[in-house]
Amino acid sequence: MNDDPAGPDWPFDQPANAAAITVRSILAGDPILRVSHDADDDGWQFLDGREIDMAEAQLISMGHALELDPSLRAVADLPPGWIAWRDGSAGAWVRERNG
Numbered sequence: 001m002n003d004d005p006a007g008p009d010w011p012f013d014q015p016a017n018a019a020a021i022t023v024r025s026i027l028a029g030d031p032i033l034r035v036s037h038d039a040d041d042d043g044w045q046f047l048d049g050r051e052i053d054m055a056e057a058q059l060i061s062m063g064h065a066l067e068l069d070p071s072l073r074a075v076a077d078l079p080p081g082w083i084a085w086r087d088g089s090a091g092a093w094v095r096e097r098n099g
Contacts, residue, residue: 011076016063039081
């Protein structure tokens with residue numbers, strides 16, 4: 001039995017109701033262009049690719065992130081301590097170890 005509310009095909013290592021970090025511009029409709037899977041706490045960040053302004057930070061659920069951009073399935077296997085980015089919403093994701 002799968003207890004995850006997102007169902008058995010949920011792609012991320014965190015449940016759909018886990019908190020993730022984003023920025024206001026993403027919630028306003030800008031594309032997610034940078035994804036970080038943090039090594040220290042196993043958390044996820046879904047960002048717009050611009051310089052991070054902590055005043056713009058917002059908490060959302062992992063499920064909401066996937067609703068905003070279903071193409072995030074392509075980076076759901078990103079290991080902790082890695083980042084992925086792309087040039088535009090239709091671009092291919094590029095991955096590398098963070099730091």
